[in-house]
Amino acid sequence: CWPQVPGFQQQVSAYYQAVFALGRKLFDGFALALGLEEGYFDPLVSRPPSKLRLIHYPFDGEAQDAPGIGAHTDYECFTILHATQPGLEVMNEDGEWIDAPPVPGAFVVNIGDMLEVMTNGAFVATAHRVRTVREERYSFPLFYACDYHTQIRPLPQFDNGAQDYETIAIGEHMWSQALQTYSYLRRKVADGELALPERARKPSSFGHLKKQTQPS
Numbered sequence: 001c002w003p004q005v006p007g008f009q010q011q012v013s014a015y016y017q018a019v020f021a022l023g024r025k026l027f028d029g030f031a032l033a034l035g036l037e038e039g040y041f042d043p044l045v046s047r048p049p050s051k052l053r054l055i056h057y058p059f060d061g062e063a064q065d066a067p068g069i070g071a072h073t074d075y076e077c078f079t080i081l082h083a084t085q086p087g088l089e090v091m092n093e094d095g096e097w098i099d100a101p102p103v104p105g106a107f108v109v110n111i112g113d114m115l116e117v118m119t120n121g122a123f124v125a126t127a128h129r130v131r132t133v134r135e136e137r138y139s140f141p142l143f144y145a146c147d148y149h150t151q152i153r154p155l156p157q158f159d160n161g162a163q164d165y166e167t168i169a170i171g172e173h174m175w176s177q178a179l180q181t182y183s184y185l186r187r188k189v190a191d192g193e194l195a196l197p198e199r200a201r202k203p204s205s206f207g208h209l210k211k212q213t214q215p216s
Contacts, residue, residue: 016052016142019080019107023050023144026078026109034119035157044146049171050076057087057137072181073125073207074112075174076145081108085137091127091208100128113173113206114146117165120158125207146170168199176200 002009024045031040071091081088086101088108100108110126130139146152148171153159176197179185188194 012052012054015140019052019082019140019142020050020144022107023078023080023142026080027144030078030115030123034155036155041146044150046147048145048147049174050143050145052140052142055139055141057133057139059136060132060134071127071129072203073127074110074141074143075114075177076112076143076170077114077118078112078144079110079126080142080144081110081139083108083137083139085133085135087131087133087135087137088139089129089131093124093208095208097129112143113177114152114168114170116206117152117168118155118158120154120160120162120165122158127207145174166199168201172197172199173201177203 024042027041027045028038032038083102086099088100088102089097090100090110092098102108110128111123113125115123116125148169150170151167152170152173153167154165176199179189179194179196180200180203185194189196
């Protein structure tokens with residue numbers, strides 16, 4: 001149900017269509033970078049569960065500059081983010097948290113779990129978190145996914161026979177991660193109202209976070 005705000009539905013719908021079209025272009029760019037033909041991924045994106053979130057962080061004059069939303073990776077192929085203020089941090093290849101401030105006229109693009117699977121870890125899912133800051137902040141991430149029932153597995157040129165990445169249905173992965181992430185869904189799982197899929201992977205199974213959580 002759309003809020004009764006004049007022009008809201010039209011403007012948000014137009015933004016979604018524009019940023020989703022950008023996602024198609026980016027997927028073509030990823031295909032070329034992987035040595036594939038432009039348009040290679042088009043058959044996997046006919047009715048995808050890609051979602052746009054509109055997040056508002058209100059001004060908090062008492063807030064201390066400190067970690068806020070916990071470290072995680074996004075479930076989908078990649079995320080296209082527009083934000084109005086700093087606060088986003090990403091983990092670099094050395095396992096260090098660095099700022100990823102907004103750049104005028106540009107988007108932040110984070111690699112997601114499914115692209116890490118497709119490339120057998122050649123592209124690493126971007127671990128990221130959001131600091132608690134004083135400034136009012138708006139954040140609009142578009143989570144770009146393949147179709148719900150798409151079976152994601154390492155592409156042939158990246159399949160080295162290792163068992164690091166088993167085949168995952170993207171919808172099943174998104175659902176299983178949500179069940180383990182959101183508190184109201186975790187309660188339903190604990191109460192037996194909902195059940196995790198049999199092959200559900202634990203959160204933080206992708207990106208540099210997985211290296212930090214694996215036992216030595």
